[in-house]
Structure formats: C-alpha cells, structure tokens
C-alpha cells in the first residue's frame with residue numbers, strides 16, 4: 014500500500030506558458046485591459062515605512078543628462094552677449110576747449126566694443142557687380158557725306174553732297190551740326206557716337222550694330238529762284254517700309270516736335286512734299302540692326318535757308334539734341350502743334 018505522502022501530481026504541461034493568442038475577431042479587445050490590482054495592505058504588525066523610504070527599482074542612470082545644463086548655460090551666455098552688444102555707445106565726451114588735434118596722430122578707435130563682434134553671418138551687401146556692357150551707343154549720328162581723310166570709302170550711292178556755286182558744301186554744315194549735337198548729348202550723359210557717311214561700322218550689312226537711336230544729318234540742295242519757291246524748310250523721315258514702325262514713328266515725332274521749335278522761329282516749315290526715296294531708302298537704314306529706331310533729317314535747303322543753316326547751328330543742334338533726349342527718355346512726343354504765324358519780333 015502506498016503512502017499518500019508519496020503522491021505527486023503530474024506537472025501540468027505549459028502551465029506558465031502564455032496562452033496562444035487567438036485570432037483577432039469580434040470578441041477580441043482592442044487593447045490589453047488593465048486589471049486594477051488591489052494593493053496588498055501591509056501586515057498590521059509591520060511598522061509603516063514612509064513612502065520615500067520604500068524600496069524602488071534602481072533608476073537607470075542617464076549618461077547625457079548633463080547636456081540640458083550645458084544647453085541652459087549656453088543660452089544664458091548668448092543672451093548676455095546679445096544684451097552687452099546692444100548697449101548704445103556712450104556719447105564721446107566733448108574735447109576740452111583748448112584741445113588741438115595732433116595732425117600726426119593716426120585714427121584709432123577709442124572705444125573698442127567689450128566683446129569682439131563676429132561678422133561671420135554678415136549678409137552679402139548689395140554691391141553692384143560690374144557687368145561688362147557691350148559697346149552700344151545711345152545715339153549714333155551720321156554727319157552726312159563726311160569721311161575721315163584717307164579712310165576707305167564704299168560709294169554705295171552716288172551722293173557726294175550738295176556744293177553751292179559759292180563753294181558752300183553740305184558736308185561742312187552736317188559735320189559742324191553733328192559735332193555740336195554730339196557734344197550736347199554727351200554733356201547730358203549719353204554715349205553718343207559720330208559716324209561717317211560710309212562708316213566701317215556699317216560698311217557691310219551689320220545687324221549687330223544696334224544703337225538705341227540713329228540719326229543721319231543732311232542738308233538739301235542749293236536751288237534758288239522763283240521756280241524753286243518750294244525749296245525751303247526741313248523734313249524728317251524714317252525707313253519705308255519700317256521694321257520697327259512704332260519706335261521709328263516716335264523718333265521722328267520727337268525730333269520733329271523739338272526741331273520745329275527752332276525752325277519755325279525762322280519761318281522754316283516742315284516740307285512734307287520734298288521727302289524723297291533718297292530719304293526713306295537711305296542706304297544706312299539697311300545696314301544696321303533693323304529694329305534700331307532710325308531717322309534721317311534734311312535740316313533745310315542750302316539755297317533759300319542759307320542764313321539759317323550757316324548762322325544758327327547752335328540752335329539747330331539744340332533742337333536735335335533735345336529731340337533725341339526726349340526719345341531716349343521714352344517720351345511719347347505728341348505731334349508738333351500748328352506753327353504760329355511769324356511775327357516781326359521773331360525776325361532774326
């Protein structure tokens with residue numbers, strides 16, 4: 014007979030092993046439910062220990078805990094630095110009345126900042142970077158029929174310029190007026206360039222030569238006599254057909270408005286009827302950049318406007334320079350108003 018104390022129940026298999034999780038279904042809680050467990054009350058006979066004395070799980074030491082103190086100190090340091098450098102510089106004490114500056118002394122700052130102010134994060138200043146600009150003149154002025162002595166001429170058109178019986182030459186007037194106009198424009202700050210009638214710059218077709226404005230100055234013929242009564246006054250024209258109609262029109266309008274103020278003073282009208290194809294098909298129009306605003310002017314007739322052309326060149330040049338200036342400034346240049354009738358006080 015076996016003793017009852019020898020009985021040992023067989024160990025239940027996998028008693029402590031967690032139950033295999035069942036597949037998620039309708040009855041499965043979405044989160045593990047916290048089961049509140051009643052705290053075991055200490056035995057009545059055990060003396061109640063204060064909470065702080067109670068045994069705690071040993072806290073894991075944070076090896077980087079000191080960083081927050083370092084960060085705090087850094088922030089304080091930066092704050093002190095900023096406040097110290099924001100202090101306005103105290104005004105310098107006025108020098109004593111008998112103070113005489115030493116001319117030999119070098120300029121040394123008497124009040125250095127308490128902290129050296131770094132300029133590491135200085136923003137880039139807006140200093141203009143020199144950009145190489147192409148050689149584009151604001152104005153190119155042709156002195157009609159003028160050529161540098163000895164320069165190679167390319168006689169595209171058989172036009173040597175008018176020469177009057179008394180020896181007065183068209184080219185002398187165009188060169189003189191072109192020089193005066195050029196110097197007036199340069200005095201206003203423009204890059205103005207003087208060109209020969211057959212300048213090397215447009216010796217061949219040169220679409221790269223694109224000044225902001227182009228004006229060729231000419232003077233009309235020496236016709237005198239009753240049958241040439243019409244041969245007086247000036248005219249301004251652009252290329253026909255134009256490759257830049259709006260700007261060509263504006264250039265002609267600006268020049269006309271300004272030049273008419275001078276010409277009308279001497280009773281020299283705009284002579285529309287004598288605009289020829291020599292003007293509208295002027296050879297240089299087709300040798301520069303086709304979009305360049307370009308015009309040609311006949312200042313007057315050498316025969317009947319002789320006195321005006323020879324003795325009022327300063328005013329003539331002022332009229333041209335003002336017109337080009339208006340154009341380059343972008344003015345609309347309303348057409349000239351009707352020429353007022355000349356009075357006795359206007360007579361030269």
Ligand SMILES: [Zn+2]
Pocket residue numbers: 157158172174175183231232
């Ligand atoms: Zn001419």
